[in-house]
Amino acid sequence: MHHLWLIPILPLAGFAVNGLWGKRFSRSTISTVAVSSVVLSFLWVLKVLSGGVEQPIKETYFTWIQSGFVNIPFELAVDRLTAVMLLVVTGVGSLIHVYATGYMAKEDGYYRFFAYLNLFMFFMLLLVMANNYLLMFVGWEGVGLCSYLLIGFYYLKNSATTAGNKAFIVNRIGDFGFSLALFLIVVQFKSLTFDDVLRGVQAVPVEQTAGMITAICLLLLVGAAGKSAQVPLYVWLPDAMEGPTPVSALIHAATMVTAGVYMVARSAALFLKAPVAMDVVACVGLGTAVLAATIGMTQWDIKRVFAYSTVSQLGYMFLALGSGAFAAGIWHLVTHAFFKALLFLGAGSVIHAMHHEQDMRHMGGLRKYIPATFWSLACAWVAIAGVPPFSGFHSKDAILLAAHAHHPWMYWVGVATAGVTAFYVSRAMFLTFFGDFRGHGHPHESPASMTVPLAILGLLSLGGGYFNVPHYLEPVLGAAHEEHPFSLVAISVVAGLSGIAIAWFLYIARPGLADSIADSLGGLYKLVHNKYFVDEFYFATVVHPIIGGSRSLLWKGLDAGLIDGIVNGTGSVARRVGSVMRRFQTGNIRSYAAWVVAGSVAVVVILGVAGGVR
Amino acid sequence: MPPLPQELINGVPINAYLGLSAVLFTLGVAGFLFRKNLITVFMCIELMLNAVNLSFVAFSYKHGKVDGHLFTFFVMVVAAAEAAVGLAIILTVFKNRQTLLVDEVDSLKL
Amino acid sequence: MDVILFAIFAFLSVACAVIMIAQKHPVSSALSLIGVMGSLAILYLLLGATFIAAAQLIVYAGAIMVLFLIVIMLLNAGEEPKPSHQSLIARLLGAPLIVVFLGALGFIIYISIPTEETKVTFAAAKAGSAEDVGMALFTRYLLPFEITSVLVLIAILGAVVLARKEME
């Protein structure tokens, strides 16, 4: 008995304490409760994993749902995949909690923030530890809820609440797909437990159930796309940056958005049986990567740049999954968690230093004002740009090689995207830290509670590539192919470096050249800068029709017309009947009683005639 | 004392109990119909409940099960609740219209 | 023995019931009702329902009827005056209805359960001790029990709301 339940329960307890009594606590108490709860669960994870997980650890607590042939236990399990996720979630989570105590120090609703954050940790841990799809779905919805709450944390800002609603609604679409997938799984495998599904998949020969399994996989993909911001459901993630920066780092970079990746990896067995779905996944991933990367080149808001970078990196992970290298995907998930969390936290530190200025055009030259932030961000920079031997290089490399093995053209697109990635990150770095200071006010370095996590994450994103995740995951996800053709590796590295170089050329060597290029591109630049007008497109095609339709048809027609009509009709009929029946109502209790007695006499007599109650 | 008939010596026939309960119930109904005092009427309801309880217990003796006792128990609890609320209502009625006659309290109509 | 006791207390209960609906004064009715309940408690004992007998005394005689008595005393409800107007149907239909009712009930009991079927003797009682009742109450009848508790809660609230003074 490893008492796995402790891992999710601890943050939940933190949430309960802060949520119920946080209003009366001092800030130090709140942060102590919140941070310690997460750190404790991190330590417990370490204790559980210290025993090694050659055999998956399963703990069934009670039968949750028993209905017909479906029996869903409340069961937590830890295998190596979960172990990796647990380490990332609780580890990075703890760092970000620590960071948040510094970042949010001056904000209102301090206890609210940390209560939500702990609740999120609870649901995320539930998600990764669940041993069946339904429990996973609970965590899935829970993290969605928390992300909604935290995006709308500054609920006085209209944009924040709108962003929250957007995130929530777009996620609903994904969750709809997911739940459909769950229904299909129940129909197909008569169970929702991962093991049963795995067994079922291996049991039946492919050709019989290919259609069904493909459907399941595609629906799962819809869910994953919703949660992990893939085309066409990625639009909520950039807006989600309205939330506080630690939230963007924890939820919208490191953990929640990777839930989709985790889910697909968890269902690897299913996907492997559905090559079509695999290709779809790969294409979606690739498309997302390219799209987001190109948009990222043209944004001025530092957090938005990193948001699009997140989207494109997630695209990479899906590319990996689609090309069958699940382990590589998870690996990139881990490294990405490190350097993207770092990027966001760094951005947060920058914003903190700039007194909540997010526009890169008003920054610059911050290198000398906030060195600690700069150097830690530099680590993330080289990591994401794929500069060997840093973490991003390894995982991205593994993905690209897998893509090459899958479809060579995917490799080339990926490489291009890698270049673009390197470019926009370098652009952000140059605009922020180099050149001369274009802002106003005096930037100040952030407190230790923020810089220390930055430093730790910096080290991780430098060295994180040497956790050989694919090797560790072999028992779960099968062996990754090992050969590293030097040429391919070299090409991707060159792409990355060239991206950096171009950025240097455009923003350091020849400042202003970039704008002129943008003007010369004209329409194309506008198209990209306005995110391909995707939002506008959705509004025109989906949102407006739905609103209009429900107003005219559902409200005016169905509700006001039909339902009210039925209700009023019933009422009037009742009144007409009553106008007759009220003659009997003299208001005298005893005459009612007499009637009752008469009725019972009738009953009794009939019974007697019928021959008693034998 | 006259000697009892033999078939009565070895116990009371169950339907004597049932008959007793029927009689009590009918008396309760009669009281409900003919009494005019709200409280008395209310007590007649209690009497009916008791009569029914008796038959419940008798039946559960007949079947050698305890279920009838539980019904009786529940009836008691419900009667307690009913008494609390009903008497409160009676108090309010008296407070508002200074009467306890059921015939006076008949404005709930048309 | 059983027969004698049954005869005594059956007679007593009927007599008390008659007195109750015959008496003019509420307090007398209440006391005679208590008499009915007491004799019923003895009959329960004869039927082997020891727990129910005790509960009958504690709950009915000990609590409910005390409430009645208190209310009667509070309102100082005296004799019933001649009613101003009363229900026609109750006056006309009442008596015959009741006679028919009793007759039909008796007939059903008579035809349903032959006299010689079950003989009630205290010794032969199978169930009814506190253990049996409790066991059944908290296993098979748990849900009704819970619901009843909620009902009682609601009743308490209702009584409080009805009886409290109007706040100015």
Place this chain on the structure above:
Amino acid sequence: MNFFLLSLLKLGLVAFVFLTALAYLQWIERKVIAHVQVRVGPNRVGPHGLLQPLVDTVKLLTKEDLVPSHVNKFYYLGAPIIAVSMALIGIAVIPFGPKIEVFGIETYMQLTDLNIGVLVILAASGIGVYGVALAGWSSNNKYALLGGLRASAQMISYELPLALAVAAPLLIYNTLSLRQAVEAQQGYWLGFIPNWGIFYKGASAFPIGIFLFIAFVLFLICAFAETNRIPFDLPEAENELVAGFHVEYSSMKFAAFFMAEYANMVNICALGTHLFLGGWLPPFPAPYSDFVPPAIFALGGVMCLYHGLNYIRARDKYTLPVFGVIFLGIAALHLAPPLKPILIPLFWFLSKTGFLLFAYIWVRATLPRFRYDQLMHFAWGWMFPVSVGNLFVIGALVAAFL
């Protein structure tokens, strides 16, 4: 031996002793209060006023029994009967000791051992309310009516926490019969701590007695209220309602109410003794405890003799030696083999009950009276929640440890 005859015998014995005890309880009360208030108390009739109860009884019997003209005769006369009979019923189910054997007849020191004994006592005290309520109402006197209403309201209010407090030990002993309840408290843990209700440990790993002690305190408070004793004697609050519900009563009917009150006290104290203080069980293991009662009596005797030899008041010259001899005699009886198994348990039972009764008197001598709203608020706002919570805790513990 014939069951009925035996029961009649026991009945007569218990009735005689019990009624006498009631009479003397009142003497004891007067004495104790007197000494608490540094007075002498009744000391005219007989040595140390020992014959006072007798005289009181004679006086009450011979007093004119007047019935006010404005009362409702039937209930006015019935009320004291109800009160006193309901009070006396309780003693029927209370055991005084274990199974004994006299002249070869095996019998229990108890009138009848019902398997619902506790419920019977509760029911009796519940019906007893009518005596008071009817007395108050039928006296046709507003003080009496107020007293009766107060009494009935108070008694049914305090019956709930009382029943809940009583339910707690029953939950643990798993019986409703007082005899089995006492038998469940046999034994000692750690060899010397008695396994009584308030120290109960039994087979459980956890000393549930702690919570039973809370229940015991609740029980005592409710007992005071249930018997209309100070500090809860609102029904007869002299300075508010003259004498409350029995203001219109005189002579023996008046005495009947007092008898009822004292009988109730004795019953409820005996109940408390059986449920919480281990009934007739000695406070430490038998071989030693058997010598305690005779030792105590002997000590008393010796002291009496000593004080009698060098006396202060002339009277003591004769009385104290007599008492000394009597006490020594009693001590001797405790040692006599045939009586020993009867007297020793009886001694422990009576001493515990007597202690509780003494607590009654003690409190009466010390505490002031509540105000009525305080009384009710205390019942519903404090006693009831606490007893319910306590019962919950004990239930959980029983489920966990027993």
